[in-house]
Amino acid sequence: MTRTFEQAIADFAPTLPLAVAYSGGADSTALLLACARKWPGQVAAVHVHHGLQAAGDDFERHCRAVCATLQVPLVVQKVDARHAPGQSPEAAARHARYQAIDALALHGQAAVQTIAIAQHADDQIETLLLALSRGAGLPGLSAMAAQWQRAGLTYCRPLLQVSGQAIRDWLQAQGARFIEDPSNVDERFTRNRIRARLMPALQATFPQFRDTFARSSRHAAQAQALLQEVAAEDLARIGVPPDIKALQALSTPRLANVLRHWLLGVHQVTPTSAQLAALMAQIAACRTRAHQMHLKVGQGFCFRRGKVLDWYNPRPLSPCSNPSCP
Known part of the structure; x- marks a missing residue:
């Protein structure tokens, strides 16, 4: 009020x-x-x-x-x-x-x-x-x-x-x-x-x-806080960096939620809607050892590293000496 x-x-x-x-x-x-x-x-x-x-x-x-x-x-x-x-x-x-x-x-x-x-x-x-x-x-x-x-x-x-x-x-x-x-x-x-x-x-x-309008914003904030709790629980279960098979077991809304939480909380990255949709499609398609992923997300890239999904920013390191880089 x-x-x-x-x-x-x-x-x-x-x-x-x-x-x-x-x-x-x-x-x-x-x-x-x-x-x-x-x-x-x-x-x-x-x-x-x-x-x-x-x-x-x-x-x-x-x-x-x-x-x-x-x-x-x-x-x-x-x-x-x-x-x-x-x-x-x-x-x-x-x-x-x-x-x-x-x-x-x-x-x-x-x-x-x-x-x-x-x-x-x-x-x-x-x-x-x-x-x-x-x-x-x-x-x-x-x-x-x-x-x-x-x-x-x-x-x-x-x-x-x-x-x-x-x-x-x-x-x-x-x-x-x-x-x-x-x-x-x-x-x-x-x-x-x-x-x-x-x-x-x-x-x-x-x-x-x-x-x-302020009441609607407070409702949105409460819902976001609940999503944060769910994402934190999911990320604790699937690991950091997240296990791809564990990601595939999540529902679509829950997958989007935990990916946003991981990218922002660990890498300070916020994906666009298009980037997130492309990443989720690649996760769903990743069913064989030969399947590779390398997608632009924020200022860096998400990529497959063995059984997990990872992210790196190539700009600070040239050439890339980061062991996380593919």
Whole structure:
């Protein structure tokens, strides 16, 4: 159920000390201000300078000024968030942000236990709609988690049940200053088109859509968690790397499930739907000693090695000296 900003902050109980991912925009400004008031002396801010806009230096100066006023320590991390060919600019920037925050924790530059991110209910719906537009499975339809672990830190999104408008209303009542990132209204980006065009239409047609869509995402997350448990049990039984005959004994949905789990959990690879379908067809056809497999999956290849299925990435090693390579 959608909540007020005050309710969300009242119920937020992170392990301290806490750092807020602070861009200088309305959402992160509200979260930083509320947390600094609730836990004085226990809150820091982390600002990631993406190096993508000429205004980036102005954003940094604004964040420094606000943190000085709040007497909140600020750590600025500069990254190169330019996207690679075929990668979305949003994904590249997001990856760079998390890497920067992880680096602070790993190198002891930020003595924090928890990182708070100001993504809210509207962001959650936009993420779900993006996933639907791409034909995503349960992991994508689960949208954004409220809490997770990464690089020894606990990440939290305490505002996921608060609308963007409710956050701005609270911030306006405080008279707090924030910056408007011009890239947030650039409709060349799909998320911004969703925000500008679809969200108002959904509000007019389904006034409770934030609650009902978020409920669907929670159902998807529960189903995905169950599939993860089943996949872990199956993989423990068939071995790592997986035994081909044991894979052939699984039903089609269960085979797809355990292959995704193995590739992602062991090799950090997510196959496309076409790659997974081709791999499953080859597993089904592998009935003789002479049958060979060598299929592109992610940035590497799945191949047959004796009785098992394996995966390797040829790029780090040239020529390939990895004993797993065929």
